Amino acid sequence: MLYQKYVKMHIKSSMQYRLNTVFLSFSQAVVAVSELLAVYVLFQTFTTVGTWTFYDSLLMFGVVTTVFSFCECFFRGYDSFAEIVQSGELDRLFIRPVNIHYQILGAKMEFSKLGKFFVGVVVSIIAVCKLSITWSIWKVLVLLGMFVCGVVVILSLMILGAGMSIYTIENLEFINIFTAGSKDLAYYPINIYQKWLSRLFTYVIPVACFNYLPLTYLVGGGTLLPWVYALSPCFGMLIMIPCVLFFNFSLKKYQGTGT
Amino acid sequence: MSYVGIFKMHLKGELQYRGKAISGIVTQVFWGFMRISLFTAFLATSSMQDFSLYQMSSYIWLGQAFLAAFYITVPPEVNKDIVRGDICYKFIRPMDIYNQWYASVLGSKIASTLLRFSPIIILGFCLPNSMGLMLPVSFEAFLLFCVSMCIGVCLCSAVILIAIYLSIKTLMPKGASAIVMSVTSLLSGALIPLPLMPASVQTVLNFLPFRYMSDLPYRIYIGNFTIAESCMQIGIAFVWLVALIVIGKLLMKSSLKKVVVQGG
Amino acid sequence: MPSIIEFQSICKNFKISLKNKGVWGSFLGLFKRKYKTIEALQNVSFSIEEGDIVGYIGPNGAGKSTTIKIMCGILTPTSGTCQIAGFVPWKDRKKYVQHIGVVFGQRSQLWWDVPVIESFELLKDIYKIEESAYKETLQLLDKTLNLSPLFHVPLRQLSLGQKMKCELAGALLHKPKILFLDEPTIGLDAVTKLAVRDFIKYINKEWKTTIILTTHDMNDIDALTNKIILIGKGKVLYNGSFSVLKNKYARTKTITVEFAKEYKTIQIEGYRVLEHNKNVATLQNEPTTEFHTQHFIEEVCKKYEIVDFSVSSISVDEILAQLYKEYEL
Known part of the structure; x- marks a missing residue:
């Protein structure tokens, strides 16, 4: 498959800078660990927030870090789409007989994010062991659903940002509110924030769908029917549709105006 | 180029982009609300004696307003020089490379801060007590805040120069600056305000230079320290500033020697 | 000969924002910005016959790259019609681009850090070229450009001339009917320039590839093309034989x-x-x-x-x- 060839090429490229990739991976791990320490320190002072203890947050940190670094590694093409536009590489994508999205997926990969990914996976495993959950097949599925939903939501936001970068190269910091914002918010239960914030990150950007909603199903409790919590990751994935539509519309616009 | 010239150049560069400044401000305001909302939730579980809600929100708004002043990053032009290997030419020039970079870093910090801080400060004053920015506790505190801010920004620039040194040393500026940045933002209280940390952690951080960058001025502003305490802490900050500049200069000189030897 | 490229009264307008001067001006620019419409192409019509080598010339900013981008299907024109090899470039993109090859002189389509041959292999998969056809083409390209010593070297270690040879080969692996060359000889030394020209001529003769060439180097035009299209300020100023033009001026x-x-x-x-x-x-x-x-x-x-x-x-x-x-x- 073509995608495998792309991956192989990226691996070969980064092997040319082996030391650099390893060092960057390490630095990404350091970044993740210092964020983890911040969460830890906060729970040292306060012990709980809302209904959550440190281990609930730890699981969320694991999920978010894993999902984020996965997206940053494999969906780098959308993440740094502004570069693709500015360097004129986008023109090149148009003159290849392959779907544009497929090419963007293959265009860039950043394996140094795997340092962070590793931290995320280890933290997730520790948290799952420490949380007292009575496991069932459904719960395992919901846990996996959290990861999948997280990937889809972050990817959608990256696609949204990529679409915006066709119109402007200056306003891109704005999209950070949603990408980095949903990352930082999601370490803690989305329902502890002020109403407008928690609504924004539940209904507009469905961060809650891989945050406290499915976690409520895992640890039990909650006021709604259990299946609502269990299925919440599926609802969250719907965000992909408008984001992709917007991106395709932006591409059409690019063909109309160029840069 | 004169130092004023360097500053002017950065100011012009900053003004070049309409959207960048505005979207930066919008992002920081949003972030401010987010962080205040989070810490409010934590403070609701158990309140703190010397860090009220209003003090906390003031601390956050100051942090958002002066984000650019304390942001740790290797300047992109230095980055490019290192990656391309043009860095050795810089060392050949008959100028003190440390001073030149220091002026450039400080200049860009002042320029982008001046452009961005006021809307956030004004917004903070307009917000209600539980989530807004308070006025400085006293006029003396305000003066000391200004002094410690100046020292803090200089201290931060000195840390960046050390990050630049590490970038040259490793020849991997991205990784080096990422490490310095994340460690610094944790230890300086940019991630979690120091007063929200356990007492034992705070004690340790008092012996490190990082909290004298942003944490000290903000806490003088919200009235955490008496005048005498503030003066003493500013003194410590100044000692750290001198120490870090001396260390930075020595390190830079050692890497200069290495470049010369390599150049042979 | 039937015409392979048909360009009919193509217009293309761009809206650009104006930047103000000075510190104060750029500060004002934070709030208000003026826009200006630029007519990059005004009623551009021409046709190119199959197997031609056409020089597309004009000063900087005349609309050359806009035209090329429209021909490649990257941009859609504001108005007008265009037929290339039986396709409208910006519609049915995936099928159309199978028939064109593009070399942008200052941009690379090959991978910077991997050996050249691996970039070629990737292109083989991208264009779904059959193994046997790929081998045959590669052999021919190797024979004419003497590429095989470069195959296993990463692109970044090649000289400018070697890079250009590889770029040309990369753009021709799928045997396109039409080849667009944007400044193919820019920055090359004299020997490589001649080699590149010879190669372009060879491909044109061997494969009957239609070649559209933009360049500032008039010697390229002289050596390669017999037809030129001169464009200036978005309009076609001259479209015809280069020798006629040369004779006209050579009388002096x-x-x-x-x-x-x-x-x-x-x-x-x-x-x-x-x-x-x-x-x-x-x-x-x-x-x-x-x-x-x-x-x-x-x-x-x-x-x-x-x-x-x-x-x-x-x-x-x-x-x-x-x-x-x-x-x-």
């Missing part, structure tokens, strides 16, 4: 004459004196006068005593300069 000769002694003034009917210094003068025939050597010598010797003289034609660069001047570009 510059003659340097060395006289036996110093004459105060020199006057020869039908000729202009460009320069006169001591006993050497540079002359040029008036547009109305046809230069004829015997006639010229007779004419001069009637009045003056000469020692030596030489005749030179106008260079292709000067032709272009004259053209630009004529059209006020």
